[in-house]
Amino acid sequence: MYLHPPERLDELLDDEPPYRARQLRDWLYRTPVRTTDEMTNLPAPLRARLADRHWPFSVDTELVTPEGDTRKWLLRAPDGATIETVLMGYRGRTTICVSTQVGCAMGCTFCATGQFGFERHLAAGEIVAQVAWANAVLGADPLPGAPPRxxxxxxxxxxxxxxxxxxxxxxxxxxxxxxxxxxxxxxVSTVGIVPGIRQLAAEPWPVTLAISLHAVDDETRSEIVPINRRYPIDDLVAAGREYFDRTGRRVSLEWTLIAGTNDTPETARRLAGIARRMRAHVNVIPLNPTPRSSSRPPDRATIDRFVAVLRRAGVRATLRATRGRGIEAACGQLRVRRSEEPLTLDGPVA
Ligand code: SF4
Incomplete structure (x- = not known):
C-alpha cells in the first residue's frame, strides 16, 4: 500500500465509507503496525483483503549486535531486489539509515554497494516503508535506552x-x-551531484545536507569517487556553501578515513580550509572495511591526529564510532555477503 499515493488510498477501498482512507493512512504512516490484523478500527474482511498489499517487501534477514543497539535488515521486494536498512539506538535518539536505490551507479571504490553496480531506483513508498517498518517493530520491541520510535x-x-x-x-x-x-x-547524504544539491536547497523542507568528500584534491577524489570527474571539488564546495546560504542549515562533510589515502595532517589542514569556506562541520568516519576491497582504516593514533588538526584549525569535527561492524552494517556489505555465501547466524549475530 506504500506504493500507492497516500492521498488516493480510497482507490483501494471500494465501497468503504470515505473516512476509511484516513484511518488507513494513519495506520501506514502515523502509527504503523506489523500486520493488518493490528489495524483494529478497520473491519476484519477489509484487513484480510489488504494483508497481501501491506508491505512492499519482506524481511529476508535480520541481524542484531550483541548489545542490541543496532539492527540491520535485508529486505526483499517482490521482484527479487534486495535493499538494506540499519536502525541504531542512542540515548534520546533512534536513527534509521535508509536505502534509496537497489545498488548504485556511482562506483565509489571503498563501498560495497558501489562494487555491485546499479539495479533500479526505489519508489518513494519503498523508501518511506523502511521507516514505517522500523516504527512498527520499535513499537513492540524498542532498542535498549533509545526512543521507541x-x-x-x-x-x-x-x-x-x-x-x-x-x-x-x-x-x-x-x-x-x-x-x-x-x-x-x-x-540527505550525497557524493556530490551538484544540480541535485541546488534543487534540494530550493525545496520547502530544510533538511540537513551531508556531502561525502573523502579527498581534498580532484585527482585523488576522482579515483575514489568517480562522479568527481563531472562535478569537481570547487563546484561542489560552491554548491554546499549555497545550500548553507539558502537554508541556514550547516552542511556536514563526511570523511571516510582510509589508511594511506586521505589520513595525513596535511590533508586535514586542507580539509579544514574547505570546511571553513563552506561553513561546514566535519564527520570523520574510520573506514568500515568491505570484503572485496583491500582498503583499511588507519590506526587509532593517526585517526586522533587527523581530528586534532581539524579542531586546532577551528573546525567543528566529530569522530563517528562505527556501529555494527560485526553485522556487516556498512552500506551494501550484507547484500554482498548474501550473494557470495550462505549467511550463518553465529558469532556476533543475535
Ligand atoms: S558510497 Fe554511496 S554513492 Fe558511492 S557507491 Fe556507495 S552507495 Fe553509491
Whole structure:
C-alpha cells in the first residue's frame, strides 16, 4: 500500500465509507503496525483483503549486535531486489539509515554497494516503508535506552539519493507531512551531484545536507569517487556553501578515513580550509572495511591526529564510532555477503 499515493488510498477501498482512507493512512504512516490484523478500527474482511498489499517487501534477514543497539535488515521486494536498512539506538535518539536505490551507479571504490553496480531506483513508498517498518517493530520491541520510535532519518544507505531525486523528494514530503518528522531530523547524504544539491536547497523542507568528500584534491577524489570527474571539488564546495546560504542549515562533510589515502595532517589542514569556506562541520568516519576491497582504516593514533588538526584549525569535527561492524552494517556489505555465501547466524549475530 506504500506504493500507492497516500492521498488516493480510497482507490483501494471500494465501497468503504470515505473516512476509511484516513484511518488507513494513519495506520501506514502515523502509527504503523506489523500486520493488518493490528489495524483494529478497520473491519476484519477489509484487513484480510489488504494483508497481501501491506508491505512492499519482506524481511529476508535480520541481524542484531550483541548489545542490541543496532539492527540491520535485508529486505526483499517482490521482484527479487534486495535493499538494506540499519536502525541504531542512542540515548534520546533512534536513527534509521535508509536505502534509496537497489545498488548504485556511482562506483565509489571503498563501498560495497558501489562494487555491485546499479539495479533500479526505489519508489518513494519503498523508501518511506523502511521507516514505517522500523516504527512498527520499535513499537513492540524498542532498542535498549533509545526512543521507541524513529527520531532521525539518514538517507545514507544503498544508493545515491540525489540520483533518484523525485522519489527521494516525495519520500521527504511524506516523512514530514504524514509521518510527522521535522525536516531538521532528516539528513540527505550525497557524493556530490551538484544540480541535485541546488534543487534540494530550493525545496520547502530544510533538511540537513551531508556531502561525502573523502579527498581534498580532484585527482585523488576522482579515483575514489568517480562522479568527481563531472562535478569537481570547487563546484561542489560552491554548491554546499549555497545550500548553507539558502537554508541556514550547516552542511556536514563526511570523511571516510582510509589508511594511506586521505589520513595525513596535511590533508586535514586542507580539509579544514574547505570546511571553513563552506561553513561546514566535519564527520570523520574510520573506514568500515568491505570484503572485496583491500582498503583499511588507519590506526587509532593517526585517526586522533587527523581530528586534532581539524579542531586546532577551528573546525567543528566529530569522530563517528562505527556501529555494527560485526553485522556487516556498512552500506551494501550484507547484500554482498548474501550473494557470495550462505549467511550463518553465529558469532556476533543475535
Ligand atoms: S558510497 Fe554511496 S554513492 Fe558511492 S557507491 Fe556507495 S552507495 Fe553509491
Amino acid at each position: 524513529v527520531t532521525n532519518v539518514v538517507f545514507m544507505g544503498m544508493g545515491e539519493p540525489l540520483a533518484n531525486y523525485d522519489e527521494v523528494r516525495e519520500a521527504i514530503r511524506r516523512l514530514v507531512e504524514l509521518v510527522g518528522m521535522s525536516a531538521r531530523s532528516i539528513t
